[in-house]
Amino acid sequence: MKLSSLYFCFITLFFALPLAAESTLLVDVFEFNSVETQSRAINLARQLRCPQCQNQNLMESNSPIAKDLRLTVYLMVNKGDGDAKVIDYMTNRFGDMVLYKPKFEPRTYVLWLGPVFFIGLFGWLGYRKVKGSIVN
Incomplete structure (x- = not known):
C-alpha cells in the first residue's frame, strides 16, 4: 500500500513539473x-x-x-x-x-457626456415621480 502511494506521487510530479516549467516561460524580461x-x-x-x-x-x-x-x-x-x-x-x-x-473630442462626446445626461434624466424623472406621489 505504501509503495503504491509513493508511485502515485512520483507519477504526479513527473507530469506536473513540465507544466510548472512552462509557466515560467511566460515572463517577459x-x-x-x-x-x-x-x-x-x-x-x-x-x-x-x-x-x-x-x-x-x-x-x-x-x-x-x-x-x-x-x-x-x-x-x-x-x-x-x-x-x-x-x-x-x-x-x-x-x-x-x-x-x-x-x-475628450467631438466623436467621444457621447462616451463622456452620456452618463451625465442619463443621471440627470433619471434624477429628473425620479423627482417628478416623488413630487407626483406627494401631491396625490
Whole structure:
C-alpha cells in the first residue's frame, strides 16, 4: 500500500513539473536603460488596453498580441520616445479602443457626456415621480 502511494506521487510530479516549467516561460524580461525608463514603460503598458482581451491592460494580458505590444512599448521607451508618441502610435494602429481614458473630442462626446445626461434624466424623472406621489 505504501509503495503504491509513493508511485502515485512520483507519477504526479513527473507530469506536473513540465507544466510548472512552462509557466515560467511566460515572463517577459526586458533590460532598461534606467529605473525611470522601466517605470515609464510599465505605466504605459498599464494605460493601454489589450486589443484582443479588451478587459485587461497590456501588463495583465498573456495574449500573443499583448506580448508583441509590450515589446513595442519597451523598444519605443528605451529608444527615448515620449509617452505621447507611444500612445499616438498605438491609437493610430488600433484606434481609441486601446485607451482606457479616450480623449475628450467631438466623436467621444457621447462616451463622456452620456452618463451625465442619463443621471440627470433619471434624477429628473425620479423627482417628478416623488413630487407626483406627494401631491396625490
